[in-house]
Amino acid sequence: MSIVSVTHLEAGYEDTPVLRDVSMTAEEGAITAVLGTSGCGKSTLLKNIIRLNDAWSGSVRMFDEEVMVMDEPEFNQLLKRVGVLFQNGALLNSITIAENVAIPLEQHTRLPAPVRDHLIRIKLALVELEEAIDKLPSELSGGMRKRAALARAMALDPDLLFCDEPSAGLDPVTAAGLDNLICRLRDQLGMSVIVITHHVPSIIRTADKIVYLSDGGVLFSGTVKEARSSGIEQIERFFREGVKDY
Amino acid sequence: MRRVSHPVCRFADSTVSVDAPLTKDTVPGIYAEIDGHRSVWEDTALTLDLSAVTRIDSAGVALIETLRSRVNERGGSLTITGGSKDVLALIETFTVTRDGKRQPRPKRRFFEGMGEQLYTFWQHLGAFFILVADTAFYSVQGMFTRSGMRKGEFTKQCIFIGMNALPIVGLISFLIGFILALQSAAQLRQFGASIYVADLVAISMTREMGPIMTAIALAGRSGSAFASEIANMVVTEETDALKTMGLNPIQYIVVPKMYAITVTTPMLTILSMLIGIFGSLVIGVTYLDLSVGPFMDQVANALILRDVIIGLAKSVIFAWIIITVGAYFGFTVSGGAEGVGRATTASVVTSIFMVILADSILGLIFYFGGGAF
Numbered sequence: 001m002s003i004v005s006v007t008h009l010e011a012g013y014e015d016t017p018v019l020r021d022v023s024m025t026a027e028e029g030a031i032t033a034v035l036g037t038s039g040c041g042k043s044t045l046l047k048n049i050i051r052l053n054d055a056w057s058g059s060v061r062m063f064d065e066e067v068m069v070m071d072e073p074e075f076n077q078l079l080k081r082v083g084v085l086f087q088n089g090a091l092l093n094s095i096t097i098a099e100n101v102a103i104p105l106e107q108h109t110r111l112p113a114p115v116r117d118h119l120i121r122i123k124l125a126l127v128e129l130e131e132a133i134d135k136l137p138s139e140l141s142g143g144m145r146k147r148a149a150l151a152r153a154m155a156l157d158p159d160l161l162f163c164d165e166p167s168a169g170l171d172p173v174t175a176a177g178l179d180n181l182i183c184r185l186r187d188q189l190g191m192s193v194i195v196i197t198h199h200v201p202s203i204i205r206t207a208d209k210i211v212y213l214s215d216g217g218v219l220f221s222g223t224v225k226e227a228r229s230s231g232i233e234q235i236e237r238f239f240r241e242g243v244k245d246y
Numbered sequence: 247m248r249r250v251s252h253p254v255c256r257f258a259d260s261t262v263s264v265d266a267p268l269t270k271d272t273v274p275g276i277y278a279e280i281d282g283h284r285s286v287w288e289d290t291a292l293t294l295d296l297s298a299v300t301r302i303d304s305a306g307v308a309l310i311e312t313l314r315s316r317v318n319e320r321g322g323s324l325t326i327t328g329g330s331k332d333v334l335a336l337i338e339t340f341t342v343t344r345d346g347k348r349q350p351r352p353k354r355r356f357f358e359g360m361g362e363q364l365y366t367f368w369q370h371l372g373a374f375f376i377l378v379a380d381t382a383f384y385s386v387q388g389m390f391t392r393s394g395m396r397k398g399e400f401t402k403q404c405i406f407i408g409m410n411a412l413p414i415v416g417l418i419s420f421l422i423g424f425i426l427a428l429q430s431a432a433q434l435r436q437f438g439a440s441i442y443v444a445d446l447v448a449i450s451m452t453r454e455m456g457p458i459m460t461a462i463a464l465a466g467r468s469g470s471a472f473a474s475e476i477a478n479m480v481v482t483e484e485t486d487a488l489k490t491m492g493l494n495p496i497q498y499i500v501v502p503k504m505y506a507i508t509v510t511t512p513m514l515t516i517l518s519m520l521i522g523i524f525g526s527l528v529i530g531v532t533y534l535d536l537s538v539g540p541f542m543d544q545v546a547n548a549l550i551l552r553d554v555i556i557g558l559a560k561s562v563i564f565a566w567i568i569i570t571v572g573a574y575f576g577f578t579v580s581g582g583a584e585g586v587g588r589a590t591t592a593s594v595v596t597s598i599f600m601v602i603l604a605d606s607i608l609g610l611i612f613y614f615g616g617g618a619f
Contacts (some may be wrong), residue, residue: 012434022346054379092586093581093582093583093584093585094581094582094583099297103502109270109271109274109305110274111270111274111277111305111308112274112278112281112312113275114274114312114315114316115273115274115277115305115308115309115312116308118308118309118311118312118315119304119305119307121311122304122307122311122340122341128341136581136582137582138580138581138582138585154304156270157270157303157304157305184339187338188332188335188337188339189303
């Protein structure tokens with residue numbers, strides 16, 4: 001069953017189209033990787049799915065509901081089931097890491113304070129940031145901020161997790177650990193994950209399905225194995241170049 | 247979403263059996279139930295039976311960790327029994343905490359705190375004077391060589407600091423002159439000395455109010471802009487990028503602003519003096535029935551060149567204070583977006599304070615210096 005379904009989506013910025021005709025699906029309980037070269041519209045697609053940008057036309061269905069016609073309160077209810085890891089973390093700089101992770105927990109649950117504190121520690125320990133619990137985002141490195149943001153994104157054990165470039169800025173060991181964590185979340189919590197990335201080792205390790213964007217449309221959709229033997233030069237080259245350092 | 251409102255825990259001896267899913271929706275109710283059962287907390291060896299738990303999420307694991315932590319505090323231990331393979335696997339995934347307690351921050355005593363603040367102030371003062379020295383050095387050097395500075399930046403800054411500030415400086419000065427004349431007229435008229443309003447306003451606008459009101463307007467307008475611009479550049483590592491390209495950030499960013507503010511502030515101050523006197527003329531003509539000619543004659547007789555020079559000298563010193571304070575708080579920013587806000591506020595407050603302090607000191611020097619100035 002599809003947890004996200006995008007049909008004939010057209011979107012862009014002001015008069016410049018970025019996505020011309022994108023149709024794709026992400027299956028429930030699976031990791032779907034949206035990939036493509038820089039500037040192909042991966043992040044734009046994510047922003048349009050979660051309505052940070054208004055799409056020009058087309059349809060976006062999430063949890064079998066059309067999100068483009070939802071009013072604000074309805075969509076906010078839906079967002080309780082969604083976690084988003086932004087490309088640069090997007091942590092609130094004026095509060096500590098623990099307070100950042102606490103935001104969705106305070107907003108959407110009635111957990112008692114001691115349980116909430118333990119939950120925050122659990123989430124931060126999962127991303128190996130327990131020691132940084134009382135630190136401000138500005139006191140952390142870029143990779144640590146990214147991991148803290150992931151802890152915040154999965155604070156509520158969302159049914160659907162969006163990750164925009166999760167491996168960017170991370171060392172290979174941490175990146176592999178993060179991939180492993182995303183796989184465990186899928187396997188044990190049944191979490192569906194949509195990963196925006198062009199990090200080929202991560203894609204090979206985690207993705208159940210890939211959607212390759214090119215020229216504002218979907219060039220390929222299928223498994224990694226199918227992609228690598230698709231006969232499409234652009235995709236085969238993408239994987240060939242990407243695994244050179246793997 | 248399912249929320250538990252009826253009892254789902256069974257208590258027998260030192261065993262708690264949970265008969266519901268352990269998820270973020272059920273945990274608040276289950277926690278309240280266990281918390282209210284006092285006998286649980288009297289046992290040192292507590293057993294949590296999860297045989298009937300079909301589903302668990304991270305909030306459920308956090309509940310177990312909370313119970314474990316409370317039992318451990320009393321020197322006891324928590325044992326988990328039952329639980330399906332999936333439930334236990336998930337507990338294992340999320341149970342990664344080493345110690346349930348945060349390290350308390352060391353408490354600082356009164357004198358330690360005071361000493362630290364004094365030391366920090368001393369460090370800031372030292373760093374400020376180093377910045378002032380660097381700015382002075384590169385400003386003098388920049389007169390002989392233009393390398394390390396962006397072309398057109400001086401003109402751009404002159405327009406921003408000088409021309410764009412004309413309306414606000416003009417309006418403030420007019421109102422100050424207007425109010426000064428109004429307030430003094432009420433007193434002087436009693437003695438038939440209304441004409442001396444011209445003397446009073448002319449001298450005070452030239453020596454004091456003109457320079458200081460211009461400086462305050464610039465501190466709020468341009469000083470805050472300098473601080474936030476530089477702080478943003480520091481936060482986004484633009485200044486580091488300049489360094490890697492062999493450019494000195496003070497030379498590249500601060501010096502053009504320094505030239506621009508040094509040139510434009512005296513001009514703005516002269517304008518402020520003239521508009522302030524014009525504001526008092528409006529009161530003189532409309533309220534005190536004075537003619538324009540005698541009023542302006544009185545102004546000309548009251549003012550001497552020394553007053554104008556003192557006012558302009560002050561304005562240049564104030565301008566240097568505004569630029570160096572703004573640059574200092576910009577370069578010493580820490581803490582991302584919030585830090586930029588703090589730096590901007592601190593820059594404006596400190597600039598205004600230092601301008602008034604400098605004005606007081608200069609006032610004393612010019613007063614007691616007598617004929618020398």
